[in-house]
Amino acid sequence: MALPLDIPKLLSLDEAARRREAARQAGEKVVLTNGCFDLLHTGHLYFLKEAAKQGDRLYVALNGDASVQALKGPTRPVQSEQERAYLMGSLPFIDTLVIFHTPRLTREIEALRPDLYVKAGDYNLGSLNPEEHAALDACGAEIRFLPFLQGYSTTSLIAKIRAAADTF
Known part of the structure; x- marks a missing residue:
């Protein structure tokens, strides 16, 4: 049985938009x-650390489970949206998280x-x-497009894990 995860940075889109407006009123730059x-x-x-340096607040829109599966295939995501949000919400340089379930981020962009x-x-x-x-x-x-750190991807990490599992 999964434990309930406390994710205070995970907000509804409406609540994130309210916080974003407060940040605007305070003169803060939202990324x-x-x-x-x-x-x-x-x-x-x-x-993500580089993204956070670009402004005062970092908002991350996290693909929901169905969205990840549509993008990456039937074996993904490896971790549920709640598990991924818990991890992301633990990072000190992320201020706000929202989960989106559609293929596109348009609604979130318009709201935030x-x-x-x-x-x-x-x-x-x-x-x-x-x-x-x-x-x-x-x-x-x-x-803005930030430097890409070559050699690191979830797909390659999964391949490494599979290769290691084959040796056992």
Whole structure:
């Protein structure tokens, strides 16, 4: 039986939008990023720490379980959205988490109206979804791509674990 996980940084979209508005009123720069963050690894931590340095508050939109499965396939996610949110919420440089269940982040962008949207350097303007890009433009968000730490991915980590399991 799973233990209930206390995740104070995990908010509904409405509550996150209220906090975001308070941050705006306080003159704070809000950074938004998103991802699956299925098995938290060095590449994720590097990116998230760099993202947090770009502003005063880091908001992370976490793909829900169905969204991860649609993106990554039937064997993913490895960890549930609640487990992933618990891990992410334990990181001191993340201020707010929201879980989204749709294929696109458009609704979250429109509600949160970030000052800055960041993705890792394995993305570029051409690979951003046009609907999400339009929502970012409409709210005046700057889009920035941060350095990508080569050699770190959840897929490669899963492959290493499988290879190690085959030796037992």
